[in-house]
Amino acid sequence: MKLTCSQKDLHFALDIVGCAVSASTTLPVLNNILIKATNKKLYFSATNLEIAISYSIPADVKNEGAITIPAKLISSYVSLLEDSSVEMRVEDGMALHLKSKSSQTKIKGISPDEFPIIPKIEKESSIEITASDLATAIDSTVFSAATTSARPILAGVYMHADKDVLKMVATDSFRLAEKRTKLLKKVEKTIECIVPVRTLLELGRILGTKFEKEPVTIHVSQNQVLFTLDGVELISRLIEGKFPDYEKIIPKATRTKLETGADHLAMATKRVSLFAKENNNSIKLTATNDGRLQVATDETSVGEEKAEVDIKMSGENNKVALNAQYLLDVLSRMKENVAIEMDERLTPVVIKPAKKEDYLYIIMPLKV
Numbered sequence: 001m002k003l004t005c006s007q008k009d010l011h012f013a014l015d016i017v018g019c020a021v022s023a024s025t026t027l028p029v030l031n032n033i034l035i036k037a038t039n040k041k042l043y044f045s046a047t048n049l050e051i052a053i054s055y056s057i058p059a060d061v062k063n064e065g066a067i068t069i070p071a072k073l074i075s076s077y078v079s080l081l082e083d084s085s086v087e088m089r090v091e092d093g094m095a096l097h098l099k100s101k102s103s104q105t106k107i108k109g110i111s112p113d114e115f116p117i118i119p120k121i122e123k124e125s126s127i128e129i130t131a132s133d134l135a136t137a138i139d140s141t142v143f144s145a146a147t148t149s150a151r152p153i154l155a156g157v158y159m160h161a162d163k164d165v166l167k168m169v170a171t172d173s174f175r176l177a178e179k180r181t182k183l184l185k186k187v188e189k190t191i192e193c194i195v196p197v198r199t200l201l202e203l204g205r206i207l208g209t210k211f212e213k214e215p216v217t218i219h220v221s222q223n224q225v226l227f228t229l230d231g232v233e234l235i236s237r238l239i240e241g242k243f244p245d246y247e248k249i250i251p252k253a254t255r256t257k258l259e260t261g262a263d264h265l266a267m268a269t270k271r272v273s274l275f276a277k278e279n280n281n282s283i284k285l286t287a288t289n290d291g292r293l294q295v296a297t298d299e300t301s302v303g304e305e306k307a308e309v310d311i312k313m314s315g316e317n318n319k320v321a322l323n324a325q326y327l328l329d330v331l332s333r334m335k336e337n338v339a340i341e342m343d344e345r346l347t348p349v350v351i352k353p354a355k356k357e358d359y360l361y362i363i364m365p366l367k368v
Contacts, residue, residue: 001065002089003037007081007100009057013044014075016055016209016232019202021071022048029114032068035096036112037061037088045118046071051199051236052118053206063089066112069096074107119235121226125191127161127218128184131229134216135207137168137179138200140359143329144177145170145197156194156239159218161187169246170197175326176246178360184215193220194243199236203227206234250362251348254341256318258287258311259354262338266331268295268307273324275305281324282366287342288317297324318342320349321366327351330361 014033022030034045042059045052067090077098078086087099094109138157146154151173158169164186169178207216211229219226220238227234272283276297286294291313296306320342330351331338337354345368351361 001037001067002063002087003042003059003061004085004087005042005057005059006083007078007086008083010042010086011075011078011081012209013042013055013057014071014078016206017044017046017053018071018075019205020046020048020051020053020234024048029068029110030116031070031072032110032115033071033074034066034068034112034115035088036066038064042088045115047116047118049116050196051202051234053202053235054118054233056231065090067094067096067109068112068115069107069109077105077107119224121219121221121224121235123219123221123226125187125189125220127159127166127187127191127220129166129181129216129218130184130212131207131214131216132212133181135204135212137166137181138204138207140179140333141168141170141177142197142200142204143170143333144172144175144361146172152239153194153241153243156196157200158194158243159192161191163187169243171244171246174323174364175329176249176360176362177330178246180358191220193225194239194241195225196236196239199225199234203234206232249348250360251341251343251350254315254343254350256287256313256315256342257339258293258313259337259339260293260309260311262331262334262336264309265293265295265338266328268309269324269327269331271307272297272305273328275300275303276324278302280366282321282368283324283327284319284321284368285340285342286317286319287311287313287340289313320345321368322349322363323366326363334359 024030036043040061041056043056045054081100084101089097096107098105160167164183166181214230216229223238225236272295276283278300283297293309293311339352339354341350348362
C-alpha cells in the first residue's frame with residue numbers, strides 16, 4: 001500500500017470512525033482501525049462488534065493495500081501533524097510508515113485478515129431526515145433512557161416513523177422524553193425499532209462535526225440499523241423486544257398549568273439542588289395563582305434554600321415534589337419558555353415547550 005492524502009482529511013476520518021473502536025483485551029484487533037486503499041480512495045473502518053463505522057476520503061493511491069493500526073496512537077499522532085499532505089506506505093510486513101513535511105514515523109499494525117467482517121444489512125425500509133433535526137431529536141431524548149442493563153429494552157430509544165413524522169422516545173421508568181420531527185419524505189409504511197443509546201450518542205457526536213445540513217438515510221432491517229450520510233456509514237444492532245405502551249401514562253387532564261422561562265427556572269433549581277443532595281435530590285415546586293412558583297427543599301445538614309420564579313398560571317394552586325436532576329436535564333435543553341402541567345401529587349408532571357407541540361417530557365413525582 002502506498003498513497004498520499006491530506007492531513008486534515010486523514011485526521012477527520014480517524015476521528016469519525018474512532019468512536020466505534022473497542023477497548024478489547026481479548027481481541028487486540030478491535031483496538032485498531034482498518035485502513036484500506038483502493039480506487040483513488042482511502043477507506044476507514046472500526047467496530048466494537050455492536051456498532052461499526054466506515055468512512056472514506058480521497059487519496060492519490062499508487063499501490064492498493066490494507067492494514068489495521070492502533071486507533072489511539074495513529075489518531076493522536078496525525079492530530080499533531082501540520083496541515084499538509086501525508087505519505088503513507090506499508091512496508092516491513094505489517095508496519096505503516098507515515099511521512100509528512102516535518103516528520104516521519106513507523107507504526108506497527110495487525111493483518112487486515114484478522115479484522116471482523118463489517119456486516120451488510122438488507123435495506124428493507126428507509127427513513128430520510130436532515131442531520132440537524134436528527135441530532136436535535138437524539139439530544140432531546142437519549143438522556144431519559146436507562147443507564148443499567150436491568151431492563152435492556154429501556155437502554156434504547158424507540159424510533160417510530162409514520163407518514164412524514166419520526167417519533168423518538170426514551171424512558172427509564174422514572175421520566176420519559178418524546179420528540180417528533182418532520183421527515184424529508186413520507187415513508188411507505190410504518191417503521192419502528194429500538195436503537196441502543198450508545199449507538200445514538202456516537203451518531204449524535206458525528207452529526208455535530210460538519211454534517212448539520214446533510215440528509216441522513218436510516219435503513220432498518222429485522223435486527224440491524226444502518227445510518228448513512230455523506231460517506232459515513234454507521235451500522236448497529238437493534239434491541240429486541242416491545243417498547244412499553246408509554247402513551248397510557250401521559251396525563252389526559254391537568255389541574256394546574258403554568259408557563260415560565262426555562263433559564264430562570266433552571267437557575268433557581270440549580271441553587272436549590274445544592275441543598276437537596278442529602279435529600280435524594282428531592283425539591284418541591286409550589287405554584288400559586290399570585291404568579292409565583294416557589295422552588296424549595298427541606299432543611300438538610302448543610303442548610304436550605306427557597307427560590308421564587310415569576311410564572312403565568314391557570315387553574316388551581318398546586319404542589320409537587322420532583323427529582324431536581326431530572327428537571328435540570330430537560331431545562332438545559334430548552335431555551336424558550338416552558339409549560340408545566342400538574343394534576344394530583346402522584347400524577348406524572350408534564351413539561352413541554354410553551355409555543356410548540358413537538359416535544360413532551362414527563363417526570364414521575366416523588367412521595368412527600
